[in-house]
Amino acid sequence: MTFSRRSFLVLSGISALAAAGCGTASGSGIRNTKTLRYQGAAGAVTPPELAASLGYLGDLKLDWVGDTISGPQDIQTAASGQTDFGGAFNGAVVKLASRKAPIKAVISYYGSDKYAFSGFYVTENSAIRSPRDLIGKKVGMNTLGAHHEAMLDIYLKKHGLSRAEAKQVERIVIPPVNTEQSLRQRQIDVGVLGGILRDKALEAGGVRKLFSDFDLRGAFSAGTYVFTERFIKQNPETAKTFVTGVGRALDWSRTTPREEVVARMTEIVAKRKRNETNAALKYWRSYGVSAPGGRIAQKELSDWADWLTERGDIEPGRVKVPDLYTNEFNAGKKTGS
Template sequence: MTTTASNRRQFLTLLGLSAVAVSCGTAATGASGKGQTRTLRYQGWAGQVTLPELAADLGYLEDVKLEWVGNTISGPQDIQSAATGQTDFGGAFNGAVVKLAANNTPIKAVISYYGSDKYAYNGYYVLNDSPIRSARDLTGKKVGMNTLGAHAEAMLDIYLQRGGLSRAEIEKVEPLVVPPVNTEQSLRARQIEVAVLGGILRDKALATGGIRPLFTDFELLGAFSAGSYVMTERFLKQNPDTARTFVTAVGRAIEWSRTTPRAEVIARMTEIVKRRGRNEDPAPLKFWRSYGVAETSGRITGKELQLWIDWLAERGDIRKGQVTSGDLYTNEFNAAGRGGATPSSPAPSASTSGS
């Protein structure tokens, strides 16, 4: 675990990239001349199958190949790698995307890739015998999460605000970085008081028992797309056909995962993990239920970004009017699901009471 005395002061500042750093990125476009790259470098997540990996296995990427360069546990780090040209795409919580763009980083969100619904959500769990029952009980407590300055910390912040805590009181809650595969163990060992658990790791922990939810992001904001894959404007300009193949394939993979029997999706993911040889345990995949993307084929409406523009401006992390949602995303490269949003996916509001 990593702890810092200035967690809140450093909130989202790990995305403080300079325009110089971005312009010096060595994106593997292969487009100096006639050819566009047909290989996309990316980071994965241990024990999980990302939507691009699923799309590749389903054949939706056609002749575009994925080149795995390692794993990450941090969305902000992932999109920073894409912005500086170390990878060709990256994904993060939409608030982190907004913050990166506010630092004059020339990126575009191209498709939503995860979100919260009744199956796919992040829960904030405590031990059954914990005295923690409310937001105010979190003062002075440690909350373990995958990374700082992203989805988990933002949801915690909103929960504390709605619980009536002042900014000074919120500062006394301690978000800590804990690798996702170790978070449940850290909670049970009482190294932290609250564990942020999502997806298959959450359901595995619940199956073991002995923990209870304090709150979930689905309870807090309802169903919403929470994160986007981004590419640099330079990459999109130099490799438009590759980008279109990639984004459309991811959109098709989202719909395949929705419409295919769950057991079949899990079986396919399990085979992917076994074949790729990264020394991972595929057993937790049996708990997979949804990627949680709200809109058809991951198409971006802008509302899921505006939510965090408003929230970050209210916090003082960005200036009001510093960024405009329409400048942050494009659906140009997503040929899948042109029908728009699903009826059950209204954009949430961070400033009103949740369900």
């Protein structure tokens, strides 16, 4: 079963997210489950899946319930209890928390660096050359209100476009695997491509980069995995095993020769038999998480709380960022942030 964002919103609603945090006397005991339900990504290997393959999760098992291309949907699903953890862009984590969803970020799992950046691409002969050229144009991205839309807003503001002008840039939801084709067929004017899909498109030629998140902000961790506060209270040892294991896997992927990492990922995809292709794995280069053990820095969340406040998406002071994340379950290497 694969959950969609629409079905989640219809079935659960924001009120259900708040209710998920209300424990009962009978349900408040320590459980430390040995199975975690989660959503994956077709043709890709997530850090938890890599950690499980490397043996870093011990006897903790991952139970795949479907795939998703949307970070906001993934953490909403976790907040409602349909899965046990989910991951999303930190701005989406802040926004969901502002609606009183009882979630807590526990480890970074993706970011931007010189290998893992997301770029905004146009066709080679496109007339789009500057930020102002985007007014009235269609920009395709995997989901709205998340990483890519944030980067677009930052780019437009940095180059002097007013909020009214920025609103004239149309944001279109396009599945990542369809973005290149949609761009080449002129269904969109700009397409966001990252990592594997970006490199594949560049290899084929005929596209050029307008800008990237790495151009705008340099290297940074961009997204975190979350548990509900109730899950953490009931499963503290499970949380520690998961967070520490995923952190070790991130460190392993960063310090191990790329060829060995890709070989391991290819083996994982072959073994899980999900009727998917592993062709894109040969383009993998990095998860983009530079902090040792994937530990979270407060700035990685506070920056997006400020962005959402400025946009009017959340009220000032609605979210207390220090309460939104924790590194207490991460027994891996520490960073000074």
